[in-house]
Amino acid sequence: xxxxxxxxxxxxxxxxxxxxxxxxxxxxxxxxxxxxxxxxxxxxxxxxxxxxxxxxxxxxxxxxxxxxxxxxxxxxxxxxxxxxxxxxxxxxxxxxxxxxxxxxxxxxxxxxxxxxxxxxxxxxxxxxxxxxxxxxxxxxxxxxxxxxxxxxxxxxxxxxxxxxxxxxxxxxxxxxxxxxxxxxxxxxxxxxxxxxxxxxxxxxxxxxxxxxxxxxxxxxxxxxxxxxxxxxxxxxxxxxxxxxxxxxxxxxxxxxxxxxxxxxxxxxxxxxxxxxxxxxxxxxxxxxxxxxxxxxxxxxxxxxxxxxxxxxxxxxxxxxxxxxxxxxxxxxxxxxxxxxxxxxxxxxxxxxxxxxxxxxxxxxxxxxxxxxxxxxxxxxxxxxxxxxxxxxxxxxxxxxxxxxxxxxxxxx
Numbered sequence: 001x002x003x004x005x006x007x008x009x010x011x012x013x014x015x016x017x018x019x020x021x022x023x024x025x026x027x028x029x030x031x032x033x034x035x036x037x038x039x040x041x042x043x044x045x046x047x048x049x050x051x052x053x054x055x056x057x058x059x060x061x062x063x064x065x066x067x068x069x070x071x072x073x074x075x076x077x078x079x080x081x082x083x084x085x086x087x088x089x090x091x092x093x094x095x096x097x098x099x100x101x102x103x104x105x106x107x108x109x110x111x112x113x114x115x116x117x118x119x120x121x122x123x124x125x126x127x128x129x130x131x132x133x134x135x136x137x138x139x140x141x142x143x144x145x146x147x148x149x150x151x152x153x154x155x156x157x158x159x160x161x162x163x164x165x166x167x168x169x170x171x172x173x174x175x176x177x178x179x180x181x182x183x184x185x186x187x188x189x190x191x192x193x194x195x196x197x198x199x200x201x202x203x204x205x206x207x208x209x210x211x212x213x214x215x216x217x218x219x220x221x222x223x224x225x226x227x228x229x230x231x232x233x234x235x236x237x238x239x240x241x242x243x244x245x246x247x248x249x250x251x252x253x254x255x256x257x258x259x260x261x262x263x264x265x266x267x268x269x270x271x272x273x274x275x276x277x278x279x280x281x282x283x284x285x286x287x288x289x290x291x292x293x294x295x296x297x298x299x300x301x302x303x304x305x306x307x308x309x310x311x312x313x314x315x316x317x318x319x320x321x322x323x324x325x326x327x328x329x330x331x332x333x334x335x336x337x338x339x340x341x342x343x344x345x346x347x348x349x350x351x352x353x354x355x356x357x358x359x360x361x362x363x364x365x366x367x368x369x370x371x372x373x374x375x376x377x378x379x380x381x382x383x384x385x386x387x388x389x390x391x392x393x394x395x396x397x398x399x400x401x402x403x404x405x406x407x408x409x410x411x412x
Contacts, residue, residue: 001391002067002398005045006407008377009369013100016408018093025084035069036081037362042067044366046396047389049344051075066402079350085358091171094361095195097368098161098168102199106372111327112163113320116201116224119170120162120331121188121209123181126356127348128153136353138177154356157184159192162204162330163323166371169335169364170199174353182211189214193221202226202311204328210308212272219275219310226324229279229306235269240279240306252319257286263318270308278313280321281306342389343367 009015020034042064043054055075058064064072073081101107112118133139133152142151155175161168173188175181192199203218207228215225231237247262262281270277282305289298307325309316339345343366349359374388 001394002402003407004377005370005373005395006067008373010409012104012106013097016410018096022089022093023086024081025086026081029081031071031073031077031081032069033081035071036073036078039064039068039073040078040082040359040362041366044343044363045370045392046399047342047392049347051078051349054078062403063399066399066405066407069406079355082350082355082358083352085354087354087357087361090358090361091191091195094169094171094365097365098170098199099196101166101168101368101372106376107161107168108165108375110163110165111323113323114316116316117164117199118162118202118204118324118327119159119200120204120328121157121159121185122206122328122331122336123155123157123175123184124336126154126156127346129348129351132351134351134353136174136176138175155181156356156360157181157188158331158335159185159188160331160335161200162327165375166368167330167334168368169361170196172357172360172364174357182209182214185209186214186217189218193223197221202324204324206328207232212270212274215273215310224310226307226309226311226321228325228328229308233270235271236267236277236279236308237306239267239269240264240281244281250318256288257284259284259322261318261322263313263321265313275310278309278311278321279306280309280318280325282322282325339363339367 006015016034019037020032022033022037024033024036039054039058043051043057048054048057052075055078058068058072058074098107129152130142130149136154137152138155140151140153141148157173157175159170159172161170171188171192173184173191175184189203200223202224204226205228207230209225210227210229210233215227218225229236229240243264244262247264250261250263252259252261260283264279264281266276267279268276284303284305286301286303287298288301289296291297305322305325307321309321309324311321336345343363345360345363349355370388370391374383374391
């Protein structure tokens with residue numbers, strides 16, 4: 001299975017050549033950057049959760065040579081290298097993988113109506129410590145039983161394609177001390193749209209991102225937004241409340257969910273934007289069931305959603321806006337939740353800004369490449385009843401059976 005995985009990556013994406021273009025800032029590198037990075041990628045692929053656990057496996061003879069090459073790094077070498085990693089080369093590798101997957105039709109569009117590609121941007125807290133810190137740690141004061149203590153933590157902003165399989169991460173950016181999430185997201189989007197200007201059509205965002213400078217900047221570059229509207233936007237909310245009774249509604253049925261939609265166009269209450277916007281409101285009622293005491297208990301959930309969008313009603317109906325707005329949760333459910341639960345996304349492998357980003361990029365690449373291999377390269381009969389954890393175990397078993405022979409077409 002591991003040989004098939006390597007062959008799939010080489011044949012479809014020229015993977016090893018791209019890996020050998022990775023760089024780090026070591027002056028005297030006895031172990032190639034590609035060997036160090038492939039060790040970490042392989043560790044994530046077989047679900048190793050720490051550098052010490054990975055080092056114990058790398059020490060075993062005639063096993064990891066099949067994936068890494070003849071020279072294998074220690075945990076200290078990995079940490080030292082990743083602390084000096086050229087994250088720009090990792091971003092470039094990630095963008096190459098995304099573009100090649102899209103060109104080969106390997107990105108399967110799910111739940112996304114229309115022809116637009118949608119990406120979500122959101123922040124996530126990685127880890128926190130009350131003792132260890134670095135130059136770019138965020139700081140907060142926590143009230144405890146012993147009094148107020150200082151806590152050091154890191155947050156990252158992630159941009160991910162949503163409604164597709166695999167859910168590819170496009171870019172990540174650490175939030176710096178003294179700045180907010182929106183500022184880090186703006187920096188991320190500047191870099192992403194400069195490198196991949198046609199990759200995303202619509203950005204779906206939380207209410208935190210409802211800021212006129214960011215929306216203006218995206219509109220100048222031909223990108224649309226779908227942003228959650230909350231009550232703190234007083235003037236826009238008041239206009240919506242006044243116009244709702246005068247607006248005709250449409251009711252749609254989606255599985256067990258009934259949604260009533262109102263589409264309000266040409267709102268000029270957001271004066272800072274200097275342009276009219278559109279607001280789509282959705283009142284949703286869904287029937288859920290759960291098993292309690294050998295019985296099925298049915299309950300009805302009701303939710304009200306409002307989204308501000310720049311997409312014109314003549315091109316994109318309100319039902320599409322509702323779907324784009326809910327796709328924001330794809331980053332939370334198929335992104336952060338799965339990475340934290342099964343991949344060690346919140347683990348601090350090395351407390352240094354470059355190392356944090358390098359490990360995160362490697363993790364999300366391992367996540368995406370194993371998913372696309374599982375869904376595209378394995379036949380449905382082999383996939384049936386299997387999970388990607390099963391795939392990781394098969395990879396791990398094959399490391400021992402290869403007896404040191406390379407799974408790549410040439411030595412890494």
